[in-house]
Amino acid sequence: MPRILIVAPNWIGDTLLAQPLFASLHRRLPGVILDALAPDWTAPIMQRMPEISAVSRTQFRHGELRLKDRWRLGRELKQQGYDQAIVLPNSFKSALIPFFADIPLRVGYVGESRYGLLNVVHKLDAKRLPLMADRYAQLAEVPGKPVESQLEATRLRVDHANLLITVARLGLDRSRPVVAFCPGAEYGPAKRWPVRHFAALAGHLAARGMTVWLIGSDKDRAIGEEIAALATLAEGRVINLCGHTDLTAAIDLLSAAQLVVSNDSGLMHVAAALGRPLIALYGSSSAEHTPPLTGDGPPARLVQFEGLECRPCFKRECPLGHFRCMNDLTAESVLREIAAIDSEQFALRSE
Numbered sequence: 001m002p003r004i005l006i007v008a009p010n011w012i013g014d015t016l017l018a019q020p021l022f023a024s025l026h027r028r029l030p031g032v033i034l035d036a037l038a039p040d041w042t043a044p045i046m047q048r049m050p051e052i053s054a055v056s057r058t059q060f061r062h063g064e065l066r067l068k069d070r071w072r073l074g075r076e077l078k079q080q081g082y083d084q085a086i087v088l089p090n091s092f093k094s095a096l097i098p099f100f101a102d103i104p105l106r107v108g109y110v111g112e113s114r115y116g117l118l119n120v121v122h123k124l125d126a127k128r129l130p131l132m133a134d135r136y137a138q139l140a141e142v143p144g145k146p147v148e149s150q151l152e153a154t155r156l157r158v159d160h161a162n163l164l165i166t167v168a169r170l171g172l173d174r175s176r177p178v179v180a181f182c183p184g185a186e187y188g189p190a191k192r193w194p195v196r197h198f199a200a201l202a203g204h205l206a207a208r209g210m211t212v213w214l215i216g217s218d219k220d221r222a223i224g225e226e227i228a229a230l231a232t233l234a235e236g237r238v239i240n241l242c243g244h245t246d247l248t249a250a251i252d253l254l255s256a257a258q259l260v261v262s263n264d265s266g267l268m269h270v271a272a273a274l275g276r277p278l279i280a281l282y283g284s285s286s287a288e289h290t291p292p293l294t295g296d297g298p299p300a301r302l303v304q305f306e307g308l309e310c311r312p313c314f315k316r317e318c319p320l321g322h323f324r325c326m327n328d329l330t331a332e333s334v335l336r337e338i339a340a341i342d343s344e345q346f347a348l349r350s351e
């Protein structure tokens with residue numbers, strides 16, 4: 001039975017967009033065992049993927065080399081006898097551990113000139129493969145053989161016991177329908193819908209009898225506080241949970257939402273993988289590059305400012321200063337998108 005080590009991406013969203021590759025490996029190699037080597041902050045995503053057997057966590061921070069530690073980890077992994085490694089990040093560092101582990105086949109994109117570290121080397125044709133998910137799926141093919149775009153759905157397991165524990169710990173009331181907002185975006189402010197728009201939308205939804213949970217990391221705590229403070233029309237029905245959960249609890253809380261409104265961020269991909277009806281807001285990025293992979297599941301409405309010449313610029317901060325791609329997406333326009341999602345089918349209701 002072949003054993004493959006996946007070196008996971010450094011971003012939550014990218015980790016989910018790699019899931020079609022894992023599904024494809026299982027189809028091609030029945031009985032294959034896929035283990036993952038993942039940084040602490042994406043490991044919970046890998047642990048919830050049905051295709052992944054075991055996850056080893058790494059403690060390397062962004063940009064850290066720590067050559068000796070990588071060598072040591074590589075030698076430990078050698079004992080596992082992997083037949084192949086697939087290295088998803090493009091950095092030189094990320095290809096070192098499979099090399100130190102003497103894994104015979106080491107697959108990945110050239111990235112930072114990784115000839116030698118990798119021995120099955122793909123060259124990225126970014127125009128032919130605009131979708132991130134297809135770029136990863138390409139790595140299951142022989143280099144040069146085009147991949148067939150599948151865009152199958154991502155999916156994560158939910159831990160229902162952990163959901164109940166988290167709800168109790170945070171004292172959350174689930175008697176009303178819950179809409180989850182994910183107002184952060186680690187990449188930068190050019191991907192974040194303005195807090196005043198989130199607050200205005202929260203007011204509209206609270207008036208229809210819904211509770212709004214703000215979900216994000218500790219880095220999003222201040223954004224959450226600002227939204228809750230601005231949402232004066234929401235009558236206390238906006239609960240800032242940013243920074244109050246780890247990623248595992250955030251996954252389970254999102255699974256309990258009737259609707260998720262999210263920036264183009266890792267949690268947006270998590271919501272899609274949980275099969276939640278989703279409003280995805282795109283600013284400087286593009287739905288043509290990283291759409292949520294919902295398959296045949298509940299709908300995702302992708303909201304982006306069409307016809308704005310500077311879009312998508314893919315910058316972390318707006319280089320033009322006006323930030324029209326997000327400023328001009330009003331709460332009312334997002335509300336119209338929500339209305340377009342079948343209210344009966346997805347249990348959204350008004351008082």
Ligand code: SF4
Pocket residue numbers: 190283284310311312313314315317318319320321322323324325326
């Ligand atoms: S340049 Fe345009 S697309 Fe980029 S952040 Fe500014 S408004 Fe948005």
